[in-house]
Amino acid sequence: MPQGDQLDDVASIRKRPGMYVGDTDRSGVHQLLWEVLANAIDEHLAGRSRRIDVTLHSDGSVSVADDGAGISLDVDEGGTSWLERVLTTLHDTATADGHAPHVHLRVCHVGLCMVTALSSTFSAEVRRAGRAWRIELERGRVTSELAEIGSADGTGTTIRFEPDETIFATSGFDVEVVARRVREISALLPGLTTSFACERHEHGADLEVADLLASSRQGAREHRAPVKGEARHGEAVARVAFEWRNWPVAPSVIGYCNLDVSPEGSHIDGFRRGLARALGRRDHRQVYASLSVGLNAVLSVLVIDPGYQGPTKERISSQDARAAVAEATARGLERALESDPALRGHTARLTRPR
Template sequence: MTAQPETLFGGDEYGADDLTHLEGLDAVRKRPGMYIGSTDSRGVGHLVNEIVDNSTDEGVAGHATHVEVTLHPDGSVQVDDDGRGIPTDINARSGLSGVELVLTRLHAGGKFGGSGYKTSGGLHGVGASAVNALSLRFDVTVSRGGKVHRMSFRNGVPGVFDGDGPDAPFTPEPGLHVVGRMKRGASTGTSIRYWYDARYFEAGASLDVEAVRAKLRNTAFLVPGVTYVLRTPDEDGKLRAETFVYPHGLLDMVDFLAPAGEKPVCGTLTITGEGTYKENAADENGVMRANVERRAEVEIALRWGTGYERTVECFTNTIRNQHGGTHRRGFERAAVRAIGDAIRNTRGLLRPKEDPPTVEDVLEGMTAVLHVRIPEPQFTSQTKDELSTAAITKVTQGVVEKALRAWVDDRKTRTEARTVLTKIVEASRVRLTQKQQKDAARRKTALEGASMPPKLVDCRSTGVARSELFIVEGDSALGSARMARVAEYQALLPIRGKILNVQKANLADTLKNAEVASIVQVLGAGTGRTFEPESLRYGRVIIMADADVDGAHIRTLLITLFAKYMRPVIELGRLYAAMPPLHKVMTKGRNAETIFTFTQVEMEQTVARLERAGRQVVTPVPRFKGLGEMDADELWETTMNPATRSVRRITMQDVDAAERALDLLMGEKVEPRRQWLVESAKRVDRDAIDA
């Protein structure tokens, strides 16, 4: 029998000759979507953007003041600028002119750390060459050094066309040609005209004129020193011009983007600043350097209006980032933190126990434009829809947070800032009210036909994730808890005394117990193998029992119930035990204070510390015999307020050990438990017994 060679993928032989190396612009033509984002109408529009961005980079660098885009009746696109012009001299490494190099080689250009540009939008060195590769005809004219240079391409191949239009006879021929001298007083610059090749795009794909108009308008806002002109053919084929120039930059852009008819709540706030960050980057020789220091410039304009819509436009080096990115993330974090702190520190805005606003509330009615300028930005794709340079989050956050805090505190803007803060708080309340209504309707639907125990004090619910069920020991504690709770998301279920020890009982006997049945019914997720965690009606279950021996026994019985019949509640980290205090240490005098302690030792140490400091302590120190002895404020502050309470999360990190402990302490066999008690008695410190 003859051995067969190893094969891959269904038996086909696969060798080195099957590998393909795409050279030059072949990769663009083979996979155009990788370079221009898509092959539909958006891809056609992206070709225009790439050429315009290169002209804009000249304007940002201070070398161009005029960019003109012409959409010819024959379908071609022409972009002219009065910048320095693409370099026409010979590149020493490639032996090609600068024009041919940047238009026929991927990742070639003046934006890779040289002295050509400080920041740029066309930073990958792919845009112009990709447009060239996907064009039936591509003409470039460069006015530079007193001469006019010209070169043409067909699908990226240099040559000469004998006539006008893409269908003219074409002869391949390398090299840049001088076709004349510049007229006296004429400006330098670059002119590019191309006819894109429809074969590389989907059927029906076409250039969206409105998208081009929006591109030029946005760029004019971002680069106030440059005038943009769009020429489009009318019904008669004659070109008509639209001019875009905005001397006030982002201020003009905010006015343009704000919803029509909406009244501003405040004046437009401008934020400018810069910051440094470090990242690993390659030098001109391609050697990776660690902790290269970068400088980022941040420019933002924003205002709040009376409406509900939010518009936040993001740009990096004049390139629109449709999906935002790290600069927007830093902006939102700063806005939430600075505005949230201002609201908390302004008397009369927040009600007691009311949560601060979220990012949705802060952004409601806001119109904002974010623009950052950074060297060598990183994007999630060649289309630059989302900035991914991680360090920009911190830079933007620092600049914005500092400016917003100053705006709130400034005497000149304090009044309008207060108006904005009030609007944001009201937006938060409306959002919560709407959410409560939706959740109440959802809860009602889920519970139709199910009769809840009458003793359940349910919450209005703002969603399962936030809701809490307190299993409360005794009716006396229920009274204080009922007044202390936040009815929006805290529910109460009182139990009387000690529930059944389920470790000694079967499931049928367990469910006959009224207290256990109430707990199972209220949680709504079943028991045992049929337990469904996704059906749990509350995000957290908190056992709230007295801080004494009986309270500890009740907690143990309840934990046993969950461990045996509702274990996923523990495994998901959703079962907690409240930690109510034992003592209330109070001092006398003008600066009287109250300190709650949780053990006898902690109380004694606290009293000793206060007396050493010269404070007079009320004696004897009051001790809580049960939860019912606390008033509503004390219970809220010490046991129920998520911001100040202490709770223990019940976990089962070692399931086998937990099973053995439950079986030993709560199981049917008495003798092992008695033996454990006798042996453990030796470790008890009689003086530490709190009796």
């Protein structure tokens, strides 16, 4: 890889960091972490990883470790490893190597080069074939070439970095934000165990979407247990959990698309349609208006390359997402209505003509 190309990419990112991470405040610092997390999540989605550990260190750095296959160490004709290329050059495709499935956390997704360029220190340790390898960078420049550092148990990648305080107004991480995000990811990805270091909160593989239902909601549940459903349609997988509480407040419906909160779009419409379908109704808007009293819901959809409306990518537009969420909602509610008389009575009261 020509040295000039590397410098061009790094210099471009450091000159206009806002183009890559949004604001250069704490939200930008978190965006660096989400980029690293996205790569670890890809390993899980590909079936190669079952655990991700996130640690906030006392020196201001953060590390993300996974038990996946480990980033490739293959060397090209010019003598540059794939690992170094990923860490020092931008790519203009969804992923550097075109792998799928892949998720993007938030709107920036230009790869790990963004993280190395905006970090004062960065290291990557890769465990493959019983050996461990390490490379170190500072502000996007390699300071310690890739080298074997000894034997290793298992496989995986550990990335540790410290955001550059000359770039970010606040280079520290918000503990609550990171802890909540790590917990959300575990709940939204069945089979994945995550841990967050600071206070060592571990979120097991048995965590599920229902665990994200707001615990602060007032009032008691109107029925036996949360309604849960799961379905796949095309390239979308949906999981939902919802309940009704005897407190007449505005509905709380939290939607996720590819692990990010997405408050509007096809998945929300699919949830409303699924409620109506389970009750044998077609007028989903009217049915939702009736059922929204005391409603508390969380719905998640994973979909490859969803469409978005608007520059902030907050409103998704995907027929697969709509269909998958509608199916998951309808299935879950139909099963619950069959087994829970209290739920049947409550939904009947809410939808009774007035």
